[in-house]
Amino acid sequence: MTASFRALRRLALLAVATALPGLGWAQDVLVRNASVHTATARGTLDASDVLVQGGIIRAIGPGLAAPAGIETVEAGGRPLTPALFGGITDIGVEEVSGEAATVDSAVKLEEQPQRPEFDVTLAYNPDSVLVPVARVEGIGFTALGAANGGGFVAGQGGIVRLDGGADPIGPRALFVRLGASGSELSGSSRAAQWMLLDQMVAEARGRIAADSPHALLTPAGRGTLARYLAGNGRVVVRVDRAADIRQLLRWAERERIRIAIAGGAEAWRLAPQLAAAGVPVFVDALSNLPAGFDQIGATLENAARLHAAGVPVSFSQDDDASHNARKLRQLAGNAVAHGLPWDAALAGLTRVPAQAFGVADRIGSIAVGQQADLVLWEGDPLDVGHYAERMWLGGRAVPMRSRQTELRDRYLRQEGLPAYRR
Incomplete structure (x- = not known):
């Protein structure tokens, strides 16, 4: 040579x-x-x-x-x-939603379908074509969320920065789906979700023997859930109906679990309780018509009402979120048009999600000592x-x-x- x-x-x-x-x-x-x-x-x-x-x-x-x-x-x-939050997405674990070979966001197993130990971040591909698509829109980080496959307890995810790095940052989060959209994964009844959750908690806390023939969790699953029960990480619950949110707040208080809500179409109805519990809500600020009976109370003022009560408000979307992460700016702007203060909307795209997922010491704001994840804009x-x-x-x-x-x-x-x- x-x-x-x-x-x-x-x-x-x-x-x-x-x-x-x-x-x-x-x-x-x-x-x-x-x-x-x-x-x-x-x-x-x-x-x-x-x-x-x-x-x-x-x-x-x-x-x-x-x-x-x-x-x-x-x-x-x-x-x-600061670089913006892209919402709870499958960026880097999904390329084409209609092509199963490119989707790694969910696990579906016939036996013991509730697998909290499943960690979707292990499949993250920093070279995904969706990463630069998001970055062009000023998005610098996203929460990889485990999607529901065989169980309403989907598994774990976490924050990834879209900087080309392969590893997530901060603690993991556990993703759960409650209400009507999760009922088919829990015996066709939302009441069964609480029954099954209570049994899983009992298993994780050792009140049900690990070798019980009726156990819902694997040994790894019990260990994973036990960490969240000890306050190590946040449980993110996709839920919309006010009645389900009320039950969730009671359950989280009883079990001393740190929760966040994704969706929350009717969360405004329990805004004081959510504020008192310090529960962040990731709202879809474009949701104003019911897509089902769980969203009868949907309103474009959801974010503004929650913020006025003192609830930390961020944004996310449930439909094709990975390919449409750019829409999160639209969600925030729409919330401003319906009463949310501009600074609160920006915080919902930066500081609030960083705090909710335990990474605010590194990203989500412009402050001395922070990583320089910055965006210069042509306008608002x-x-x-x-x-x-x-x-x-x-x-x-x-x-x-x-x-x-x-x-x-x-x-x-x-x-x-x-x-x-x-």
């Missing part, structure tokens, strides 16, 4: 490393003169700078001195926010008429490209049309 060939090979490897967000080195950058939406108690800092060194936010304030050789990005007063990030101009994850600039943008540009060129400009 000649010296020139070795040099070219090193350059090629370096190019590959720097092209992939999960590899290479953090970038030092100074974003100057931005409207910095911190998603903290500091609120919005107008005409402020953010200094990033070694992938970490080192300073925030007006007129920061630029260290020698650092890249400076002039924001011109445009909004700078909660208005879908505007877009993300630049993005940094861990201080590293992310290419604002995806398979869709590459196809768009390819066919525009073939047709001889002018290049697309955002």
Whole structure:
């Protein structure tokens, strides 16, 4: 191998490393003169700078001195926010929902279908084509949620940053589905869900012998559930009906389990109780018509009413969430249009989900010491008429490209049309 060939090979490897967000080195950058939406108690800092060194936010304030050789990005007063939350999704564990070979989000076993030990993060693919699709929209992290296969206790998931890294961050969460949508997985009755949950808790706490012929859980499942019963991780429950939420609150208080609610179409009816219990709710802010009897009380004011009562509000969606993570900005903007304060909506896309999943010490806000997961916007990030101009994850600039943008540009060129400009 000649010296020139070795040099070219090193350059090629370096190019590959720097092209992939999960590899290479953090970038030092100074974003100057931005409207910095911190998603903290500091609120919005107008005409402020953010200094990033070694992938970490080192300073925030007006007129920061630029260290020698650092890249400076002039924001011109445009909004700078933390990287956004993509909701509870299957990004990285699902490519094509209609092709079973590409979907790894659920486990379906005939015997002992309740498998809390199932951990969907083990199937996460950081090279999924859905990752850059989400990043183009300013999304920097998502909660991988185990989907229901054979049981209403789906299994575990957790937070992944869409930076090309292969591993989740923070504690795992356990995902459960209650109400009408889970009744077919629990003896065709929502009442049976509580019966089965109580038995699983009894098994995990040793009140039912591990070798009982009627055991619902494997030894690994008992150990997993026992960790959540000890407060190590949050149980995320997909539930809509107010009556079911009431039972869930009673069960969680009795068993001392930390819960969150996903969906919660009728959660506003129990807003004071949810606030008192400190239960975050991930709402679909576009839900205003009942898709079934569990959503009779659906309203576009759900998020605003919950927030007014003191409930931590974030956003998620149940239908095709992985391929439509970009819609979360629309959900937040819609909630603002129906009474949710703008800052609370941004917090619902940043700080609130980070807190709910136990990773707020690393992501979800713009603060000194946080990882530099930042997005510079062309305009209001909660208005879908505007877009993300630049993005940094861990201080590293992310290419604002995806398979869709590459196809768009390819066919525009073939047709001889002018290049697309955002």
